[in-house]
Amino acid sequence: MTPAHRHPAPDAWRRWVEDPSAPEAAELEAHLARCESCRALVDGLRLAAPARRVAHWEEAPEDLVRAVFARTAERAPARPARTRPVPYEPLDIRGAAIAGDTGTRIASRSLEGGEIGVFVTPPAAEGTWKIRGKVWLRDEALADTELRLVLAQGEHVLASTTTRSGQDFVLEEVLAPGWQLELHLPTGDVWTLEDPEGE
Amino acid sequence: MAPDRDPPWPRRVPDPLGHSWAVPVGSSTIFVRPPDSDREERFARILAAADRFSDADLLGRCGAGDEDAWRLLVRRYQNLVYSTAREVGLDGDEAADVFQEVWLELQRSIPRIRHPEAIPRWLIVATRRLSYKVATRRRRLVPGISRDLVDPGTLPDAEIEAKTARARIEAALSRLDGKCARLLRLLFLDPANPAYEEISRRTGLAIGSIGPIRSRCLNRLRKILEENS
Ligand SMILES: [Zn+2]
Numbered sequence: 260m261t262p263a264h265r266h267p268a269p270d271a272w273r274r275w276v277e278d279p280s281a282p283e284a285a286e287l288e289a290h291l292a293r294c295e296s297c298r299a300l301v302d303g304l305r306l307a308a309p310a311r312r313v314a315h316w317e318e319a320p321e322d323l324v325r326a327v328f329a330r331t332a333e334r335a336p337a338r339p340a341r342t343r344p345v346p347y348e349p350l351d352i353r354g355a356a357i358a359g360d361t362g363t364r365i366a367s368r369s370l371e372g373g374e375i376g377v378f379v380t381p382p383a384a385e386g387t388w389k390i391r392g393k394v395w396l397r398d399e400a401l402a403d404t405e406l407r408l409v410l411a412q413g414e415h416v417l418a419s420t421t422t423r424s425g426q427d428f429v430l431e432e433v434l435a436p437g438w439q440l441e442l443h444l445p446t447g448d449v450w451t452l453e454d455p456e457g458e
Numbered sequence: 459m460a461p462d463r464d465p466p467w468p469r470r471v472p473d474p475l476g477h478s479w480a481v482p483v484g485s486s487t488i489f490v491r492p493p494d495s496d497r498e499e500r501f502a503r504i505l506a507a508a509d510r511f512s513d514a515d516l517l518g519r520c521g522a523g524d525e526d527a528w529r530l531l532v533r534r535y536q537n538l539v540y541s542t543a544r545e546v547g548l549d550g551d552e553a554a555d556v557f558q559e560v561w562l563e564l565q566r567s568i569p570r571i572r573h574p575e576a577i578p579r580w581l582i583v584a585t586r587r588l589s590y591k592v593a594t595r596r597r598r599l600v601p602g603i604s605r606d607l608v609d610p611g612t613l614p615d616a617e618i619e620a621k622t623a624r625a626r627i628e629a630a631l632s633r634l635d636g637k638c639a640r641l642l643r644l645l646f647l648d649p650a651n652p653a654y655e656e657i658s659r660r661t662g663l664a665i666g667s668i669g670p671i672r673s674r675c676l677n678r679l680r681k682i683l684e685e686n687s
Contacts, residue, residue, distance in 0.1 A: 306680065414570050414573070433594075433608050435587075
């Protein structure tokens with residue numbers, strides 16, 4: 260058996276695993292053919308190669324993880340509510356416009372049951388977008404009902420808040436193009452307002 | 459058709475996690491905990507078998523209100539989330555804020571997730587966006603922080619693959635004994651690429667015994683990874 264100090268250094272094997280065309284490749288391959296120990300090392304390097312490509316790895320402090328368990332346990336687990344999306348129809352009036360030169364955009368939907376409208380103001384430089392808006396429901400029986408607003412981006416719920424018919428609401432979030440604002444009505448209907456600039 | 463009386467409905471079936479009863483109700487499943495069980499002890503038992511559950515399994519259980527499945531999911535990816543926040547340049551306090559926000563966002567997003575198998579990507583996307591949010595809220599200039607973090611389109615697949623692989627290998631290492639795990643980390647994952655002399659000094663192993671121990675430890679690691687895949 261070859262003594263330990265005659266094996267190529269782990270670094271040499273590492274370079275070779277990452278780049279098999281390295282100049283010392285022929286020499287390494289010849290060694291590998293007759294050394295079981297180095298074959299085991301190379302197996303390990305190959306196994307770990309994808310994981311080694313992370314730029315930074317650090318363990319989350321245990322107290323942080325426990326704090327998450329405590330905070331998430333306080334909240335009811337998210338259960339899919341029975342919802343009925345209200346699709347865009349010819350009746351809808353969808354509006355999108357630019358207001359002034361602050362970059363503020365206006366978006367609104369007018370449906371049979373009411374209206375939802377927002378001003379969307381991007382940050383001056385870095386930071387959060389501001390979505391200010393209002394919901395009007397025609398059904399007076401729903402005037403004092405709490406309505407849920409959900410700001411989502413694909414599979415991410417960025418924020419969730421409540422409002423009432425006729426009341427102003429404000430959401431401040433970091434947004435990428437393509438967000439949706441959903442109004443969940445007690446009837447199960449969901450009105451969706453889409454980012455006027457997103458596709 | 460005669461009503462189906464056997465088995466009675468809803469039917470209790472043993473939950474494969476072994477800690478509660480899965481009760482099918484209509485098209486969904488609720489989990490009922492046996493009243494006399496000891497939570498911590500049970501959780502330790504589940505942890506040992508946890509790696510056999512896919513992300514989709516766990517997410518489905520979280521959606522049904524299973525708190526243990528939720529804890530397992532957080533455990534599986536806690537370091538991926540924390541590392542991502544630190545990698546973009548946040549300090550410990552900022553990374554702690556982001557860490558909390560990411561898991562809260564996941565909790566409220568569960569019913570919306572259509573690709574549970576892509577949960578590492580989901581977590582990295584959320585961590586990057588929330589890192590940007592926290593850094594700009596503190597009006598702190600962090601060199602790695604830019605608007606690019608907000609756009610999921612700028613997240614390279616290679617980064618997701620590497621972090622997923624790392625989380626998977628770390629989970630397997632955590633099931634090895636401490637000596638094996640330390641040796642394999644030094645040999646295969648330490649970015650400083652320590653030489654055998656350094657590894658020997660840090661593990662207390664003679665240089666000549668590193669090879670045979672490494673082979674044994676590597677076999678165990680491979681076995682765990684194969685069991686889990
Ligand atoms: Zn050798």
